[in-house]
Amino acid sequence: MKFVKIIAKTFSFIGIFLVFLLVTVYGMGLIFCYGPSKHARNLFVTTMLETGQMKFVVGLLLPNNTVQEIVNSNSMQSFEEEIDNSLINTEGNIDKNGIELVEIPGSTYSAKMIIVNDPARVKLATIYDGSWKEVGITLDKLVNDNDAFAGVNGGLYVSNGNKGGKPLGLVVRDSVIEYNNPSGIRGLYLIGFNEDNILKIIDLDGKNAQEVAEIIKSEKIRDAVAFQEEASDANNHFVKLIINGEAREVNGNGSGANPRTAIGQRADGTVLLLVTDGRGANGHLGATAADLIEVMQEYGAVNAANIDGGSSSSMYYDGKYEMTSVTLYYSNTSWRLPTGFIVEKR
Helix, strand or coil, X not given: CHHHHHHHHHHHHHHHHHHHHHHHHHHHHXXXXXXXXXXXXXXXXXXXXXXXXXCHHHXXXXXXXXXXXXXXXXXXXXXXXXXXXXXXXXXXXXXXXXXXXXXXXXXXXXXXXXXXXXXXXXXXXXXXXXXCCCECECHHHHHHHCCEEEEEECCCECCHHHCECCECEEEXXXXXXXXXXXXXXXXXXXXXXXXXXXXXXXXXXXXXXXXXXXXXXXXXXXXXXXXXXXXXXXXXXXXXXXXXXXXXXXXXXXXXXXCCEEEEECCCCCEEEEEEXXXXXHHCCCECHHHHHHHHHXXXXXXXXXXXXXXXXXXXXXXXXXXXXXXXXHCCCCCCECEXXXXXXX
């Protein structure tokens, strides 16, 4: 009987705690949405809309027409510009062995960037060995299994339950297509390198597998993944940041604030691999589209793209994690992944 009372008290305490937590979170949401700062409201709404499981919260706090107005005022302009290969000279960088890790502070995020002078060192690593697995591997294992020096997470994948073994859209490794299934994915883009080590960002929206294969062949793509320009929620995903030195125009912040992973290239071929924190990690919300553009411009990117972010965003460098996934359990590692961009050792 005493044991039953202890169990009952325990469950009662847990129930009270959960109710208190829900009331607190709801109250904070109301403060964000109806407080004096429209900027805070807009950032809160656009950020929540980019989360995988918490989109519904916005609908509980604000009417649909207000939400849509906020989304429209923090969006990205269409950007049809295509990459001009002649603007990148991959033979122009003298120090081919140069690699550097830099810290980048922001108002709502902290970030780190790997700067790789030789673009030929940046390759795609995958778990593919003739078939894709149900369960992927963490970024450190992906880097170390390929005897690489560093790496960041890669492209779209099935992330349900953190299994992470199956990619989405497209995977090309060492000029071989390992996955090609663009069907049903809106706004699909190829992001990767051609055989001349030039970063390519190619619109695949509406293309079938045969058409995608032809593009890969004609563009001589050696390593690439896929990401989305737009999902079911407008502005939930975006790809192009800078093309041919021209920054994409944004309304407001361009997006919500979240953990991000982005890739860019300078005129001399140098590759920029950027990862930011967010979702409460280190007390930060994350980076917006406008933030990514600003950082890539500051570091001289001629072309730059946003790739898979959120809980997937992670960076491994010289034997340790520099940026990790943001969920509590995975705070010192990464989510399981099927792909990642790695930097080969010299």
